[in-house]
Amino acid sequence: MKYNEFADSLTHHAASDALSPLLRALWHAGRDEWRTAHDIAQAHEGTPHFDWLHALLHRQKGDASNAAYWYRRAGRPAFSGSIRAEWEALARTQWPGQA
Template identity: 70%
Template sequence: MTYSEFSASLTQHTAPAGLTPLLQALWYAGRDEWSRAHDIAQQHEGDPLFDWLHALLHRQEGDAGNAAYWYRRAGRPGSVGNIRTEWEQLVRTQLP
C-alpha cells in the first residue's frame, strides 16, 4: 500500500485489511478517532514508534505536557510543527 492509497482509505468506514497495529492506529488518528488510536498506542508502550504516535496523539488533544513525556520516551525532540505533517511523516516510516 502506498501513502496515497492509505490516505485515500481514510474516507472508508473501516480500516483496510492487513494493516499492522501501528498503521491501524495511524488510520484511526488520521480520522480523528483519538480514543481508538490511543488504545492501540497504549498496548505497545515502549516501542519507539508507538511512543512517537502516543506523543502525537497527546499533541492532537492539546496536552503538551503529556506529549513532551512521550516524545522523550520515543527518543525524539518535541514537535511544534503542523500535527498533520507530523502524522504524515510517521505514516511514511511504514509505507513506500
C-alpha cells in the same frame, strides 16, 4: 498498499484488515478517532514508533506536557510542524524511500 493509498483510505468506512497495528492506529488518528488510536498506542507502549504516536495523540489533544513525556520515551524531539504534517511524517516511516 502505498502511502497515498493509505492516506486515501481515511475516507473508507473501516480500516483494512491488512494494516499493521501502527498503521491501524494512524488510520484512526487520521480520522480523529482519538480513543481508538490511543488504545492501540498504549497496547504497544515502549516501542519507539508507538511512543511517537502516543506523543502525537497527546499533542493532538492539546496536552503538551504529556506529549513531551512521550517524545522523550520515543527518543525524538518534539515535532514543530502541524499535527497533520507530523501524522504524515510518522505514517511515511512505514514506506521508506517512497516519495
